[in-house]
Amino acid sequence: MTRFVRIRLFIVSAALLIIAATIPAQAQKLGPDGAPNPTASVTDQGTLLKQAPRIEGRIDIPDQKASVLEQPAGREWDYFHEILLHWGAAIVIVGTILFLGLAYLIIGRVRIAEGRSGRKILRFKAFERFSHWLTAISFVVLGLTGLNITFGKIVLLPLVGPDTFSDVAQAAKYVHNFTSFSFVAGLVLISVIFFKDNFPAKVDIDWLKQGGGFIRNKHAPAGRFNLGEKLVFWFSLAAGVAVSASGFLLLFPFYGTDIPEMQIAQVVHAVVAILFIALILAHIYIGTLGMEGAFEAMATGEVDLNWAKEHHDLWLARRLKEDHRDVAATTPAE
Amino acid sequence: MARMKFLCDADRCIECNACVTACKNENEVPWGINRRRVVTINDGKPGERSVSMACMHCTDAPCAAVCPVTCIYPTEDGIVLHNKDLCIGCGYCFYACPFGAPQYPQVGNFGSRGKMDKCTYCAGGGGPEAPGSAEEFAKYGSNRFGQGKLPMCAEMCSTKSLLAGDGDVIAQIYKERVLKRGYGSGAWGWMTAYHGDIKV
Numbered sequence: 148m149t150r151f152v153r154i155r156l157f158i159v160s161a162a163l164l165i166i167a168a169t170i171p172a173q174a175q176k177l178g179p180d181g182a183p184n185p186t187a188s189v190t191d192q193g194t195l196l197k198q199a200p201r202i203e204g205r206i207d208i209p210d211q212k213a214s215v216l217e218q219p220a221g222r223e224w225d226y227f228h229e230i231l232l233h234w235g236a237a238i239v240i241v242g243t244i245l246f247l248g249l250a251y252l253i254i255g256r257v258r259i260a261e262g263r264s265g266r267k268i269l270r271f272k273a274f275e276r277f278s279h280w281l282t283a284i285s286f287v288v289l290g291l292t293g294l295n296i297t298f299g300k301i302v303l304l305p306l307v308g309p310d311t312f313s314d315v316a317q318a319a320k321y322v323h324n325f326t327s328f329s330f331v332a333g334l335v336l337i338s339v340i341f342f343k344d345n346f347p348a349k350v351d352i353d354w355l356k357q358g359g360g361f362i363r364n365k366h367a368p369a370g371r372f373n374l375g376e377k378l379v380f381w382f383s384l385a386a387g388v389a390v391s392a393s394g395f396l397l398l399f400p401f402y403g404t405d406i407p408e409m410q411i412a413q414v415v416h417a418v419v420a421i422l423f424i425a426l427i428l429a430h431i432y433i434g435t436l437g438m439e440g441a442f443e444a445m446a447t448g449e450v451d452l453n454w455a456k457e458h459h460d461l462w463l464a465r466r467l468k469e470d471h472r473d474v475a476a477t478t479p480a481e
Numbered sequence: 482m483a484r485m486k487f488l489c490d491a492d493r494c495i496e497c498n499a500c501v502t503a504c505k506n507e508n509e510v511p512w513g514i515n516r517r518r519v520v521t522i523n524d525g526k527p528g529e530r531s532v533s534m535a536c537m538h539c540t541d542a543p544c545a546a547v548c549p550v551t552c553i554y555p556t557e558d559g560i561v562l563h564n565k566d567l568c569i570g571c572g573y574c575f576y577a578c579p580f581g582a583p584q585y586p587q588v589g590n591f592g593s594r595g596k597m598d599k600c601t602y603c604a605g606g607g608g609p610e611a612p613g614s615a616e617e618f619a620k621y622g623s624n625r626f627g628q629g630k631l632p633m634c635a636e637m638c639s640t641k642s643l644l645a646g647d648g649d650v651i652a653q654i655y656k657e658r659v660l661k662r663g664y665g666s667g668a669w670g671w672m673t674a675y676h677g678d679i680k681v
Contacts, residue, residue, distance in 0.1 A: 186664040189528040204520035216520040219673050221579040225543035296549045313550050313567040400592040410576050
């Protein structure tokens with residue numbers, strides 16, 4: 148090394164050392180008395196929870212969920228499930244049953260005004276009936292097993308004791324999980340089959356204005372499905388999709404979802420399911436007790452001509468034309 | 482009556498995972514289940530802290546509240562036990578737990594969960610098996626509490642950062658520590674678990 152290079156090396160290193168020595172230690176914070184304060188750099192749990200709803204860190208194990216140190220939202224979800232859902236569901240379902248009871252007491256069973264004609268016409272084909280019943284029976288099974296998760300420990304556990312109740316709940320869990328697939332299949336079928344007959348039409352406004360078939364002396368026109376049935380279709384489709392999607396997430400937990408998403412999926416699933424149950428209770432009432440001549444439509448597929456004339460006159464006219472039957476033949480025999 | 486709690490002094494925890502190893506060994510915890518784990522906040526940055534976390538044995542435990550078969554319950558000492566015979570593996574206790582304590586073995590395709598497993602405070606299980614019996618050990622792990630001993634994780638902690646015992650006693654120990662050394666980042670999780678923090 149030349150002399151010049153050695154001098155330059157010495158000056159630069161000395162300068163660096165002097166600079167390093169004079170800069171105060173940045174990383175270490177000092178307390179008010181000048182002593183080192185190790186907690187000064189720490190973000191305490193209160194601040195962390197204000198920044199984000201949960202505290203996360205780094206972990207050594209492959210389970211990523213374990214990196215969440217604390218998620219206080221768990222207590223909030225507990226409050227939703229144990230308090231809000233219990234009370235909300237009880238009020239909605241019991242309220243619906245009471246409302247339907249009231250409807251039966253006040254309106255009673257809607258009779259076929261001119262009596263049965265004795266002549267039938269086909270309303271629902273075999274495949275349509277199959278699709279409906281596949282969905283319906285799946286729904287009832289899913290509804291009962293689902294309600295068991297929320298209300299079983301209140302309603303059933305005191306009756307059968309913890310061991311039997313656990314066995315029942317365990318079986319109910321598997322039944323619920325597997326029946327969900329037949330429900331989705333049925334839902335897809337009825338959505339596709341009845342889609343075109345459920346589009347809103349002008350006649351639905353007239354049906355509504357005439358009191359929707361509940362007022363005896365008013366004639367409410369309707370196509371194959373009246374406004375009430377169309378609303379049931381669209382609400383069922385929406386609720387069915389919501390409950391299937393959230394249910395799917397619950398069925399495959401943490402496949403792409405994290406803890407908050409699972410909690411939200413459960414909330415959506417529970418709330419939509421309760422409202423869906425209320426809707427279907429009303430649908431079952433109208434299709435069985437509430438209206439004479441309705442149940443056979445879905446049971447046998449055929450309906451009485453007078454029933455069709457009173458409730459779905461536009462549909463009946465179209466069907467008779469298709470069948471080349473005489474419209475005058477709809478008048479009942481004396 | 483003593484009210485059992487856990488306290489992890491985050492300023493002493495060196496992330497050695499002795500607590501994790503001790504728990505796994507003492508209770509023969511199956512592969513894939515992690516009753517206790519160490520989480521590191523701000524890893525590599527100033528103010529890095531590690532906290533050892535398992536079940537906190539909360540006051541009004543949310544897991545016990547949401548369980549559809551009521552298989553989780555608190556004992557007189559505040560320890561939250563559960564009965565694996567009644568558990569249906571629905572997974573709700575994990576959604577409710579603020580600390581992620583419940584673990585489930587995978588028994589089927591996709592998300593099928595087996596019976597819930599979690600830290601038992603080394604106090605055996607909440608089932609009908611006799612305390613300290615071989616059947617209880619096979620299902621729930623060791624029952625040190627029945628012999629008057631504290632959980633293995635706290636016993637094995639290399640720096641005595643993880644404290645277990647009566648809540649008032651360990652709160653006192655922590656308070657004295659903080660006063661003596663002049664710093665402390667607090668009792669992590671105490672507000673959420675026990676609805677009460679330690680004032681120093």
